[in-house]
Amino acid sequence: MSNMSKRVWHSGPPPSQGWWPASVHRDPTALRWRSASGWSGVARRGDSLEEVAYIATTLAYSDIEWTDRPASWPKRSRT
Numbered sequence: 001m002s003n004m005s006k007r008v009w010h011s012g013p014p015p016s017q018g019w020w021p022a023s024v025h026r027d028p029t030a031l032r033w034r035s036a037s038g039w040s041g042v043a044r045r046g047d048s049l050e051e052v053a054y055i056a057t058t059l060a061y062s063d064i065e066w067t068d069r070p071a072s073w074p075k076r077s078r079t
Contacts, residue, residue, distance in 0.1 A: 009065040018077065019043075022066040032064065039064045 007028060014020050014034055022032040022039055033040040033056040041058040043051070069077055 007067050009067050011063070011065055014066045020066045020069060022064050024062045024064055026065060026067075028067060028070075032060065032066075034066070 007026075009026050014022075017034050017036065019031050020034055021028045021030065022034070023030040023042075029044060030042045031044065032042060037059060039060045039062075041055045041060050043055045047055070
């Protein structure tokens with residue numbers, strides 16, 4: 001992997017609320033909702049809408065890091 005494509009992980013809150021690739025183990029497939037209260041549990045591709053809605057309301061208590069949203073996400077999701 002070249003340095004230009006290497007994923008950078010950050011601690012602390014991201015620049016905005018919303019869904020972010022965020023993980024304890026730097027797993028870019030782990031998606032979490034960031035609210036003013038903190039990070040949610042993990043949602044993954046294939047989870048039902050009901051599961052994702054519930055996950056977004058749960059709070060995770062760990063040292064979670066986040067990374068930039070993928071370029072494939074809708075433009076409106078970028079901060």
